[in-house]
Amino acid sequence: MNFRFQNLLGAPYRGGNTVISNNTLLISPVGNRVSVTDLVKSQTTTLPTHSSSNISRIAVSPDGTFLFIVDEKSRCQLINLHRRITLHRISFKNPVSVVKFSPDGSLIAVGEGKLVKIWRSPGFAKQYFPFELIRTFANFDGKITALDWSPDSNYLIVGSKDLTARVLHLKKLRSDVTYKPFMLLGHRDSVVGAFFGVDKKTNRVCKAYTITRDCNILSWTFRSEEGDINKMDDEGSEPPSPGTPDRDVEGKIEIDDNNNNIKKRKNYDGKDAETRYLITGKWELLRKDNFMQTPAKLTACDYHRELDMVVVGFSNGVFGLYQMPDFVCIHLLSISREKITTAVFNEIGNWLTFGCAKLGQLLVWEWRSESYILKQQGHYFDVNCLAYSPDSQLLATGADDNKVKVWTVSSGFCFVTFSEHTNAVTALHFMASNNCLLSASLDGTVRAWDLFRYRNFRTFTSPSSRQFVSLSADQSGEVICAGTLDSFEIFVWSMRTGRLLDVLSGHEGPVHGLMFSPANAVLASSSWDKTVRLWDVFNGKGAVETFPHTHDVLTVAYRPDGRQLACSTLDGQIHFWDPMDGLLMYTIEGRRDIAGGRLMTDRRSAANSSSGKCFTTLCYSADGSYILAGGSSRYICMYDVADQVLLRRFQITHNLSLDGVLDFLNSKNMTEAGPLDLIDDYNSDMEDGVDKQTQMKIGYDLPGSMPNRGRSIIRTKCLKIAPTGRSFVAATTEGVHVYSVDESFIFDPTDLDIDVTPEAVDAALKEKQPTRALILSLRLNEDSLVKKCIFGVSPADIPAVAASIPYKYLQRLIEALADLLENCPHLEFILRWCQELCKSHGNSIQQNCRNLLPSLKSLQKAITRIHQDLADTCSSNEYMLRFLCSSGAMK
Structure with a gap:
């Protein structure tokens, strides 16, 4: 019963922004959970923490320790990524559209409705009020859409739906100073991205970029009183700037009566003027460029300061990579026809991450070599069926999107997708050989897939079009059976020839359950006609037994012993x-x-x-x-x-x-038009939203049930x-x-006495008593002690120690060996243990195979994986040696 949540497959990305931590960890929201993908090791895991609704925004601290997530209900969590636990929680009153850690990790900027709130980032210590509000900016007339920090964490540039971007100063000035934020004007649509650019020599902010939804990018430069940071060629004639007038820090603006322009700004003599350099100056518009993607809308963007590059994604599935400030297009490619909902650089800037929420797709692209680092796509609709491979290493999934996907369970990655079916996939079955997968579909076909060559090598059909909803194969793999939804029949094919052998009739309702007995060739079928029938397929006798019920039978399953x-x-x-x-x-x-x-x-x-x-x-x-x-x-x-x-x-x-x-349910959410959550008031033209889809399930379901026309059930x-x-x-x-x-330690005191202690195990190892030490550790049932005692046995003593292990500890020892095979490099030593256990306890294993079957399957899975890895390595080495020998012979 000691099962816990480990991973979530089938839907890598469903909306929201993605971030990359420590240059190689891709963090993305998956419903109300967070998925972490190691791009180097090609492994994906899902954090056990979860939110109360779908996650819309995430942010990670610069050191990769803390993760800040926000869901659709504006409930936030601060998570320790290394320990994978939630440290603190907070709720906001307004919807949160953007959130970002400061470069030093001490502050968190949150765009909450029309407000920008600056919070102090909590630490590891437990506090009654972990989040401390530092400052609130309420100068905006529209929803906050983008923000970016300066490298020194003293300034923010914030974009809004009010067609403006503002430069905010975090530290409060003297009480007699009335400072107003700079406004960057001239936008004709809402600002999607706003970013600071820095001078690489001084690491000071010297420029900025604002990117709008109508596919425009505006380049801004900053001129300080001491001198222009970006010196213009003609200093006397400056172009008119749509930026705000130069304000005096004390709230006074000096006007020249002749031309009604700004003449001079008073100097501010502050104690820390070094951190307030952006106050004494003005912003000017340098240039305005268009991405030329009209009528598409710009939906995602990111900026890399070190490379001075911008990546943008559009609603038509096109993305572009541009070198700034000259606006040179490096790449302009299309990855789909759907809207790109996230685009982000990694820390070095060599990888680009793109996400398409409607397709459930995540891509990581290396733009220099133009190659994919990651290309994962989940099922577009619900997953209908699953199948484990006999060695438990692979998992096959079939869904309503007509696709069959095969996943590696250990890594959580999908390595092949079969899309030949033209209707929903309803049943899957792995053959005993582990290299063949069967799938049944509503399109009237049963297909066999080769997992070596990744192709459909055989297709089974019926004389007239039928909808198959169940599937099974006998132990030998010679006969394939499929149950139908419409004709209530069971079709039997030969796996070797692909010919239709028989049609089993007798059911009066859809055949939704089908399974061969593990002990013999008897086929069991369940139907909505309130019966379970047993069929002798090989002798052709038809139904040999019928089990009646009082209600519709929905599924059937054999016990492993039949x-x-x-x-x-x-x-x-x-x-x-x-x-x-x-x-x-x-x-x-x-x-x-x-x-x-x-x-x-x-x-x-x-x-x-x-x-x-x-x-x-x-x-x-x-x-x-x-x-x-x-x-x-x-x-x-x-x-x-x-x-x-x-x-x-x-x-x-x-x-x-x-x-x-x-x-x-809360009665306050019920209106005259129905439940409030089901009323479609969604603006499909939003740039940061995911199109809500009413998935009409037209097809098979439970008898008498109605399809859901609202939210997913x-x-x-x-x-x-x-x-x-x-x-x-x-x-x-x-x-x-x-x-x-x-895998955590489970204490079982049923076989303990006062002498069974970890100290006794260590004493037995020191006294060169490996058998006694191993038995004591097995009685304690502590994983680390068992493995320590296994390695404490010399290779010469393995046969004697293996023969002296009592049968009741055999399963626990096999589980420990299987775990060691997958995680330790001493293969020959562990395989010697396995060999001697089989020699010494062969008869006991055969007589009690049912009880030992799970642990033996785990051992088989580990040995099979090692065999495959060694075979691949040997093949590669053999090819390399042949190449080197042929190269030497040519010289």
Whole structure:
């Protein structure tokens, strides 16, 4: 039961801004969670912390320690990235459009509605009021859209929807001084980006760039009283500037009566004039350039100070890279036809990150070599089905966007996408060879995919067009079966020839569940006609057994040993059958366990509503001791099969942006036109928004259910447990949730006495008693001690120590060896341990394979991965040696 959330697959990016920390860590929002991608190691993880709604803005501290996230409800969290925990929380009154840490990391600038608030950044210490408000600027007439810090953290340049940009000074002046911010005028649309430019010699601000939504960039220069920082060629004739008049720091402006222009500014003799150099001067417009992308709108931009380069993204999917201040176009390319919602440089400036919220796509592009560092795209619509590979290393997903994706579980990366299907993918199945994947779709085809050559090598079809919703294959991989939605038949094909062998008829409703018995060639099918049928496929006898129910049967699953069959019905019950004798063993009533969550359109409360209180997916554990069940609810239930008791409920999300999360709705949100959250008052022309889509689900669903015409409803469509038993995945509305066994130390005192202590383990190792030390560490069940004792055994003593291990500690020892194989370099030593354990305990392993199956699968997964890595390395070395030998022979 010790499972915890580990990762989220299937939706890398759904909107908001992205940031890059420490030059290689890409941080992006994923719904109400945050995903961190290591661009060097090619690994992605999702932080366990979550917000109450979708995250809209994120910012990371300069040293990469703190992460500041803001959701759509203006609730903010300060997260320690290294410890992956939330330190502090704060809520704002107005929507937050932009947030950014100062270069020294001590301050946080927040654009809250029409206000700019400067907060002191909290530290690690727990405080009653961790956030301290330093200053508030309320000079704007429109929503804040962009801001940037000066290198010394004393100035801000802020862009707004009021068509202006302002330069703000953070430190307060004397009480007799009335300082007004500089205004940069001349924009004809809202400002999307505002950035400071610096003089590389003095590291002082000497210029600025403002980028507007109508595809214009304005270059500004700063002239101080001591002399112009950027000296103009003709100092006598200065072009007219649309900037603000030069204001005296004391609020006085000297006017020349002859030409009504500014004549002179009084000097300010301050104590720290070094930090107030931008006060005594004026801003001038140097040039105005257009990106020539009309009628498209500019939606994202970023500026790199060291390289003096600007990257911009447009609503038509085009991005451009420009060298400033001469406005030289370096690259102008198109990555899609949809709006680019984020564009950002890394710290060095050699990588560009682009995000498209509508496609769920993230790209990291190296602009010098014009190559991709990262190219990930999630499923556009909900994930319908999942399949684990036999070695638990790969995970396949199929969705309503007609695509099949294969992911590496350890890294969280998708390495291949198959898009040959023309309708929603409804079922997946991995063959025992681990190199072949089957997929069924509503387009009337079942396709076989080669994971070596990444191609569709076989397609199975029916004589007339059918919609397939279930799929299974026998243990030998010779026969493929698929159930239909419309004709209520089961089609049987030969995997070798691709020919249609048989059509099994008898069901009177859609066949949504299909599975071969692991013990024999009997096929079990479940249908909405309230029956579960067993079929003898190879002998062609048709249905050999029928199990009737009182309600529609939604899914079916075999226990791994084939001696038990579980099926769920529309009334919320799970029935367990003995497939050999055809008897009902017991029933679990799960209506109250899965109940929870009220939809916005429900007229009844969650307690009184009967809709959705049923399980649509079931999955047995590797040893068959427990079963996972999920459905149209925010809960996943884990039941003990032998005792029929609920062990644990997993709440898959707390995201209030989804429907069906709350048990009680606020009556204040109900209007005459319906729920307030479902009223579409969204301005689709906003530059920083993500187009809301009403996803009309026209297709298969539960009998009698209505498609959701509002927000996405939280549900679990598929559950799969890894063959190793160490993790399970759930296909939910938010994506694919990955849960793994918590590796932290679990204290089990059932086999302890006063002499079993860590000190006793160390004493046994010092006395050269490796067997006693290993058994003591296994009784303590502490991972670090077990591994320490394994390495404390000399290679010559491994056979004797392995033979003396009691059977009850065998599973724990195999799990430790599997973990060492994946993380330590001593391969020969660990493989010797595995070999001797198999020799000494071969008979015990065969007799109790069901109990040891999860740990053995974990060991197989680790050995398979190492074998693949070594094979690739040897092939590369062999090719290099042949090349060197051929080069030497030519000389």
